[in-house]
Amino acid sequence: MSDVILKIKRQDGPNSRPYWEEFKVPVAPKANVISLLLEIQRNPVNLQGKPTTPVIWDCNCLEEVCGACSMVINGVARQACAALVDTLSKPIVLQPLSKFPLVRDLMVDRQKMFENLKKIKAWVPIDGTYYMGPGPKVAPSVQDERYLISCCMTCGCCMEACPYVNPKSNYMGPTCMAQVKLFNAHPTGAMYKDERLDAIAGDGGIADCGNAQNCERVCPKEIPLVSIIAELNRETAFRGFNRWLKGKPKGPGLAAPG
Amino acid sequence: MSQKYHYLARRLHSFTGIFPVGIFLCVHLCINSFIFKGPEAYDWAIGLLERSPLTPYIEVGLIGIPILYHALYGVWVTYISKTNIFQYKYFRNWMFYLQRFTAIVTFLFVFWHIYVLRIARIFTGTEMDFATIAAWLSDPTIYIIYIIGYLAAVFHFCNGIWSFLISWGITIGSEAQNFVMCVCTLIFIALGVVGIAGLTLLSKAVVLIR
Numbered sequence: 001m002s003d004v005i006l007k008i009k010r011q012d013g014p015n016s017r018p019y020w021e022e023f024k025v026p027v028a029p030k031a032n033v034i035s036l037l038l039e040i041q042r043n044p045v046n047l048q049g050k051p052t053t054p055v056i057w058d059c060n061c062l063e064e065v066c067g068a069c070s071m072v073i074n075g076v077a078r079q080a081c082a083a084l085v086d087t088l089s090k091p092i093v094l095q096p097l098s099k100f101p102l103v104r105d106l107m108v109d110r111q112k113m114f115e116n117l118k119k120i121k122a123w124v125p126i127d128g129t130y131y132m133g134p135g136p137k138v139a140p141s142v143q144d145e146r147y148l149i150s151c152c153m154t155c156g157c158c159m160e161a162c163p164y165v166n167p168k169s170n171y172m173g174p175t176c177m178a179q180v181k182l183f184n185a186h187p188t189g190a191m192y193k194d195e196r197l198d199a200i201a202g203d204g205g206i207a208d209c210g211n212a213q214n215c216e217r218v219c220p221k222e223i224p225l226v227s228i229i230a231e232l233n234r235e236t237a238f239r240g241f242n243r244w245l246k247g248k249p250k251g252p253g254l255a256a257p258g
Numbered sequence: 259m260s261q262k263y264h265y266l267a268r269r270l271h272s273f274t275g276i277f278p279v280g281i282f283l284c285v286h287l288c289i290n291s292f293i294f295k296g297p298e299a300y301d302w303a304i305g306l307l308e309r310s311p312l313t314p315y316i317e318v319g320l321i322g323i324p325i326l327y328h329a330l331y332g333v334w335v336t337y338i339s340k341t342n343i344f345q346y347k348y349f350r351n352w353m354f355y356l357q358r359f360t361a362i363v364t365f366l367f368v369f370w371h372i373y374v375l376r377i378a379r380i381f382t383g384t385e386m387d388f389a390t391i392a393a394w395l396s397d398p399t400i401y402i403i404y405i406i407g408y409l410a411a412v413f414h415f416c417n418g419i420w421s422f423l424i425s426w427g428i429t430i431g432s433e434a435q436n437f438v439m440c441v442c443t444l445i446f447i448a449l450g451v452v453g454i455a456g457l458t459l460l461s462k463a464v465v466l467i468r
Contacts, residue, residue, distance in 0.1 A: 075345045163354065166340040207268035210339060211421045212354035214346045227430050234427020240265070 002027055005047070005091035006036055008055055010105045021055075022047035022091070033073060033080040033092065034059055037106075057106040064220060067155025070097055071106050077160035077218055080106075097160050113154045116172040120199045122179040124189040136187035149182040149228070151221040158215035158225060170204030174215035174225045177206055181228045184235075194239065201236045209233075271331045272425045274324040275418050282321050283415055287449065293456050297388040297463070304386060329365050336361055357417050360410040367407025392463035401461045408453050416446040 004027045011018040024047050025039045034057075041054040059069035062081045069080040072095040074088060085092070100108035126132065138146070158174040159165045165173045180196045183189035200206045209229050216225040292303035307313055336358045343355045375386065375394075384390060395401050420442045423429040429438050 161342065161346050163339045163341055163351075166338070168338040168340070201265040202262075203264050205265060207265045207425075209425075210335070210354055211350070211424050213350040214342070214348060217346070217348050217350075224432075226424075226435070227432065230424045230427050230430040230435075232427070233425055234430065236265070237269070237427055 004036065004085060006040070007091050007093045008106070009093075009095040010055065011096070011102055012053075013104060014102055021052060023055075027085050029086075031085045033071075033083040033085065033088075033094070034062060034069060036085065036092070037080070055106060056104045058108070065151075065153055067110075067153035070110075070155040070157055070160070071095065072097060072160065077157040079155060079157075079220055082220065097156055099159050099162075099165050100156060108156075110154065110156050113156060113159065113173070113175060116176045116204075117154070117179060119172065120176050120180050120196050121192045122176075122183055124183060124186055125191055126188060138187060142185055146182055146185050148221075149178050149223055152178055152182075152223055153221065155220065157218045157220060161214035161218040163212050163214070164208050164210050169208055171208035172200070172204045174209075174219075174229060176200065177209075177229050177232055178223055178225055180232060197232075197236050197239045200232060201240060206232055206236055267331065268335075269425070271328060271335065272422055274328040275415075276422050278320050279325050279328050280415050280418065282325075283411065287453065290456055291452070293388075293459055297392075300388045308386070325368070329368070332361050333365065353417055357414060357421065360414040360417075363407065363410035364414050367403070367410060371407065388463070392460050395457065395461040396464040398461075401457065404457050405454060408457065409450055412446055412449045412453065416442040416449070419445075 003024050006023040006025055008021055008023065009018055010021050023036075023040050023045075025036045028035065037055055037057050044052050044054040046052045057069065057071065057080065059081060060066040061068070064079050064082040067079065070077060071080055072093075073080065073083050074093050077097060080094075094106060096102055096106045097108045097110075100110050100112060102108055126135075152175060154175055156175075162171070162173055164171040177200060180200055184193045184196055206229060213226050216223070219225060289303045289307065290300075292299045310316075339358060341355050341358075343352055375391075378384075379386060395404060420429075420435070420438050423438055424435060429435045
């Protein structure tokens with residue numbers, strides 16, 4: 001067992017002032033960052049030997065499928081559970097994600113992403129009062145493409161690395177764009193295709209993307225976000241031209257309610 | 259910016275960068291390239307635009323207004339971005355930053371350039387020809403400013419082509435995007451070399467004539 005120095009950016013509450021605290025933590029072989037935080041929780045004493053409050057963080061699955069333990073480790077957003085201590089440069093610097101409201105220490109509120117997913121109707125409409133029969137068949141190639149995107153765990157790494165996700169901009173972020181493609185590529189989900197394209201052609205939508213392409217680089221699930229955004233750029237452009245050239249569709253079902 | 263027109267405004271910004279601003283840059287450079295054929299050819303080429311009866315309309319409608327829109331909206335777009343090049347040291351992230359950095363340099367350079375060589379002339383009545391430009395560029399400070407401004411503008415244009423093709427969903431896959439990047443790099447190198455050669459020729463011309 002060797003010791004490792006942890007430098008953690010802490011904050012007692014959403015409106016408190018942030019401060020840095022260092023810890024010296026014994027490391028077991030093949031440990032990850034979570035196990036170091038657990039060690040601090042067991043023995044909350046900082047580098048100066050003074051007792052302190054345990055560091056708060058968020059985690060759940062511990063196998064990089066839930067996205068809860070996302071934090072900025074040595075400057076880059078990633079999951080703490082998948083960050084193996086042996087592979088990290090020392091001292092290890094931990095910071096909370098900066099693009100989300102802070103709760104405490106390394107814990108943030110990622111609710112914003114859920115709100116964005118609601119805006120783009122990130123679901124398949126299958127609600128009904130009766131059995132609607134089996135769903136339509138999906139070609140294996142489409143399944144493969146969709147599977148990759150379905151691995152998204154809304155961890156927020158792409159949001160953290162994106163220069164256009166910040167308080168000055170309303171950009172929904174790359175994760176939403178990927179979900180538009182995921183649900184538009186589903187035969188039943190495609191019923192909302194145009195609504196989703198309109199949603200990302202609105203405020204905070206796809207046009208805010210500045211092609212920095214950090215999102216794809218940091219995505220732990222290796223989702224091809226760059227190509228997805230480029231493809232949706234094409235689809236929103238075509239949709240826009242079509243909507244203008246054809247005019248609004250008319251029909252009894254499309255009359256405005258009330 | 260109104261929510262309804264956000265997408266349109268942003269895409270119009272992308273579009274005006276190439277049509278007509280980028281196209282005009284190419285036309286401008288083609289005209290300037292006559293410097294390599296000598297002072298008479300240069301004077302004839304820059305006089306071409308001036309002699310056309312459509313020039314005032316082209317200057318305002320096809321160049322002035324689009325460039326103003328692209329520049330002013332671009333400043334806003336640059337302002338709302340939050341750079342993180344030292345945190346995420348990826349090549350494309352640096353290019354993203356350089357695109358915005360050269361945007362500001364080009365913005366300052368182009369408006370100064372338009373003011374001193376086009377607008378101020380309306381008041382002073384100075385004739386725009388080889389002799390005037392050569393004398394103007396023989397000042398080393400102005401020559402250096404021109405080299406910097408020119409390279410910034412050309413970089414912004416070349417990287418802008420790459421970005422434009424993605425923003426309009428033309429190059430989707432990474433292979434296509436990388437291919438375009440190689441082509442844009444070649445265009446940047448070619449325009450850079452030719453432009454510096456032309457500017458250097460102009461700046462030394464006064465000495466050569468004497």
